Amino acid sequence: MKIIRSIQISFLLLLVCQACITKDKQPSVSIRWENERAKAFIIEGISSESNSSLQVRLIKEGERTSILGEYSIEDNHIIFQPIVPFTKGLNYELLLKDSIIAEIQIPKGDLSTPELIAIYPTNDTLPENLLKLYFQFSESMQEGHSLKHITLIAENQDTLRNTFLDLQPELWNADGNLLTVWLDPGRIKRGLQPNLKLGAPLVHGKQYSLIISSDWKSKAGVPLKVSIKKNFVVGKRDELSPNPNQWGISPPPSKTKDPVIIQLHESLDYALLMETIQIFDDHDNAIKGFIELDQEERNFQFIPEEFWNSGDFKIRIESRLEDLSGNNLNRLFDQDLTKINQSESSEFSEIHFSIK
Amino acid sequence: MKKVYLFLALVATVALASTSKIASLRDGFMEGTPEVKSISALTFGPDGILFIGDSKSAAVFAIETKDNQKIEKAAAVDIKKIDQRIAALLGTEVQNITIQDIAVNPLSKNIYCAIQLADGTPALLKITGDKFEAVNLKNIKFSSVDLVNAPAEDAKDQRGRPLRGLSISDIGFANGKLMVSGLSNQEFSSTFRIIPFPFTKQQDQSSLEIYHAAHKQYETFSPIRTFTTSEINGKQYLIASYTCTPLVLFPMEDLKPGKHVKGRTVAEMGSGNSPLDMITMKSGKGSFLLMANSSRPVFKVKYESIESFQGSLTTPVEENFATAGVDFVSLPVMNVLQLEKLDESQFLLLQRKSNGDLDLWTGGERYL
Numbered sequence: 141m142k143i144i145r146s147i148q149i150s151f152l153l154l155l156v157c158q159a160c161i162t163k164d165k166q167p168s169v170s171i172r173w174e175n176e177r178a179k180a181f182i183i184e185g186i187s188s189e190s191n192s193s194l195q196v197r198l199i200k201e202g203e204r205t206s207i208l209g210e211y212s213i214e215d216n217h218i219i220f221q222p223i224v225p226f227t228k229g230l231n232y233e234l235l236l237k238d239s240i241i242a243e244i245q246i247p248k249g250d251l252s253t254p255e256l257i258a259i260y261p262t263n264d265t266l267p268e269n270l271l272k273l274y275f276q277f278s279e280s281m282q283e284g285h286s287l288k289h290i291t292l293i294a295e296n297q298d299t300l301r302n303t304f305l306d307l308q309p310e311l312w313n314a315d316g317n318l319l320t321v322w323l324d325p326g327r328i329k330r331g332l333q334p335n336l337k338l339g340a341p342l343v344h345g346k347q348y349s350l351i352i353s354s355d356w357k358s359k360a361g362v363p364l365k366v367s368i369k370k371n372f373v374v375g376k377r378d379e380l381s382p383n384p385n386q387w388g389i390s391p392p393p394s395k396t397k398d399p400v401i402i403q404l405h406e407s408l409d410y411a412l413l414m415e416t417i418q419i420f421d422d423h424d425n426a427i428k429g430f431i432e433l434d435q436e437e438r439n440f441q442f443i444p445e446e447f448w449n450s451g452d453f454k455i456r457i458e459s460r461l462e463d464l465s466g467n468n469l470n471r472l473f474d475q476d477l478t479k480i481n482q483s484e485s486s487e488f489s490e491i492h493f494s495i496k
Numbered sequence: 497m498k499k500v501y502l503f504l505a506l507v508a509t510v511a512l513a514s515t516s517k518i519a520s521l522r523d524g525f526m527e528g529t530p531e532v533k534s535i536s537a538l539t540f541g542p543d544g545i546l547f548i549g550d551s552k553s554a555a556v557f558a559i560e561t562k563d564n565q566k567i568e569k570a571a572a573v574d575i576k577k578i579d580q581r582i583a584a585l586l587g588t589e590v591q592n593i594t595i596q597d598i599a600v601n602p603l604s605k606n607i608y609c610a611i612q613l614a615d616g617t618p619a620l621l622k623i624t625g626d627k628f629e630a631v632n633l634k635n636i637k638f639s640s641v642d643l644v645n646a647p648a649e650d651a652k653d654q655r656g657r658p659l660r661g662l663s664i665s666d667i668g669f670a671n672g673k674l675m676v677s678g679l680s681n682q683e684f685s686s687t688f689r690i691i692p693f694p695f696t697k698q699q700d701q702s703s704l705e706i707y708h709a710a711h712k713q714y715e716t717f718s719p720i721r722t723f724t725t726s727e728i729n730g731k732q733y734l735i736a737s738y739t740c741t742p743l744v745l746f747p748m749e750d751l752k753p754g755k756h757v758k759g760r761t762v763a764e765m766g767s768g769n770s771p772l773d774m775i776t777m778k779s780g781k782g783s784f785l786l787m788a789n790s791s792r793p794v795f796k797v798k799y800e801s802i803e804s805f806q807g808s809l810t811t812p813v814e815e816n817f818a819t820a821g822v823d824f825v826s827l828p829v830m831n832v833l834q835l836e837k838l839d840e841s842q843f844l845l846l847q848r849k850s851n852g853d854l855d856l857w858t859g860g861e862r863y864l
Contacts, residue, residue, distance in 0.1 A: 177615070177617075196587070198587045198588075200589070205584035205587075207585060207586065207587035208586065208587075208621075208628070208629070208630045209587075209630075210630075222586070222587050223586065224588065224613050224617045225615070226587055227587065227588040227589065227592060230587070230588065232587065271684060280615075282592075282615065283594070283612065283614065283616060284593075285591075285594075307663065307665070307679065307721075309534070309551055309596060309663050310663070311661060311663050311679060311680075311681040312663075316616055318661070320661070320681040320682070322684070325684065326770075359614065359615040361614075409682070409683075411682045415682070460682075462683055473684065
């Protein structure tokens with residue numbers, strides 16, 4: 141008896157659905173793509189009044205969940221836009237009045253494989269009070285679980301814990317391809333409990349390996365090509381602020397586009413070097429150009445867009461420029477108040493050079 | 497008769513005053529679709545106005561939720577495997593989502609939950625009882641404030657990629673002002689801002705230089721990770737925890753633009769531990785600070801102990817992993833990622849259970 145009733149109900153549903161489907165076309169669903177993301181379903185062949193009877197469900201491990209989104213009408217088609225894009229590789233179904241009218245798999249597509257282009261600092265000897273690392277990828281990476289993919293091993297045997305600061309949200313640049321990871325500042329700052337009890341995260345004289353797992357995926361869902369290993373040894377603490385007055389400057393000849401080379405005599409912070417140094421002519425006009433860093437971020441090269449004119453130039457350095465240990469032009473990362481000699485803090489430092 | 501007229505006149509005046517007060521809260525609101533690129537932190541202001549901290553845009557949006565029906569007591573919430581539930585409703589898998597923040601509307605007691613997908617797409621959900629719905633951000637009334645003055649020529653590397661990023665670690669609203677703590681992806685510095693609300697076009701934000709002194713010997717800039725506000729001894733205080741663990745107090749009246757402000761360290765919450773979230777709760781037994789930690793249980797600190805702990809913490813703690821300063825109680829709840837006040841006597845906990853499930857549940861009087 142039960143079986144007969146269910147058959148009757150199905151038959152009824154089918155009749156109802158037939159009424160919703162427009163006469164000239166069978167229902168079909170296509171995917172609307174925007175910036176390689178599956179943003180919406182375009183549903184054709186169903187009368188536009190029926191959108192209140194539609195439902196899109198995620199099919200996963202035998203379970204079906206109706207997903208959140210909104211329906212709208214465009215050119216007589218029904219558009220279903222979920223509140224976040226559909227996930228590539230997953231399966232969805234479209235229901236009209238509880239009957240499945242389409243099953244859709246979101247294709248994974250032909251996607252590029254992300255690469256880890258660089259880990260900054262690029263040095264193989266790093267100071268004991270190293271504050272941060274930058275990871276530069278070829279494309280936007282998945283966010284939220286980055287520390288799961290980064291492992292630090294000491295002396296080829298001990299996997300270290302509590303070394304990096306687990307921050308949510310993580311510190312990504314606007315494009316999502318440069319990640320900043322801090323070594324736990326509580327362990328670097330002298331006098332704080334984590335420092336006194338656990339010690340600094342890195343120890344002078346020891347060897348370390350930083351391993352980046354190939355499980356790390358791009359935002360498009362493609363994992364890194366290979367896992368990456370960076371080996372380094374740890375040198376002594378850096379307890380001095382960078383001092384631009386001690387930098388060396390190699391001026392280029394005039395009427396060339398040769399770089400002006402600044403020898404920093406120590407490795408400085410990659411991201412800040414790229415942003416805090418500007419060159420001005422003697423009329424205070426900023427010179428447009430490109431920056432290149434080499435010799436483990438010890439050399440700063442500025443290549444102008446236009447030919448150099450002869451004359452006097454100034455290099456303006458924002459005081460927030462830091463070395464690898466968080467010491468900036470104005471102050472040290474942790475200032476010993478018993479030894480302090482308060483110097484004037486300023487927003488900029490300036491050094492000069494001439495082109496003949 | 498006269499009395500009646502007077503009474504009516506009074507009622508009319510009060511009604512008028514409260515209408516204009518509510519209207520002035522929305523000064524500068526416009527109608528449209530805010531360009532929210534990420535939702536890192538949430539907090540409610542008055543009258544159902546929700547503040548959204550957007551790290552990717554380096555901005556805070558104030559949005560009209562129209563969710564302002566007041567109820568006194570919230571129903572307790574218990575949602576098992578909330579991450580899996582949300583992932584399915586968004587049509588994706590659990591590994592693709594991160595719950596960034598949870599805020600409770602103090603009027604309606606509805607729960608607002610900020611989600612970020614692995615591809616960076618943000619989503620905002622409202623939870624009423626057991627029902628989840630998307631919060632509409634299209635064609636709404638809103639205003640916004642930028643947190644950084646964009647450099648004249650946006651900083652890019654030689655391949656033209658922008659390098660700068662800001663991460664909003666917490667936002668809060670008290671005494672008509674919005675407070676925002678942010679971390680830079682470049683320099684290690686504190687970017688704590690106090691922004692008057694309603695927002696004005698004029699940049700009237702105070703950006704503070706916040707320092708931390710360890711045992712009166714070393715002093716450093718200290719980015720604030722999480723904070724709350726409370727009244728202690730009749731004075732308003734900001735209670736903040738740094739990325740480097742100490743719990744510090746600042747009198748709100750000291751937080752003035754451009755000032756070098758040093759917090760009074762009242763406790764260090766243990767080595768290898770990082771405070772994640774904090775709220776203030778009251779019960780018949782007093783007023784408490786509840787603090788969620790990365791590798792410790794939830795701590796409960798009595799504000800009375802903070803009041804009586806005068807002076808800064810000066811002597812290092814001898815015992816390994818011990819904590820110092822004011823006394824506190826460890827509640828028998830581990831792995832709590834988010835805490836939020838639900839109503840006067842209940843609070844929400846987002847907890848990773850020992851079986852791996854992520855549950856949202858309600859704590860009440862028995863913990864206070």
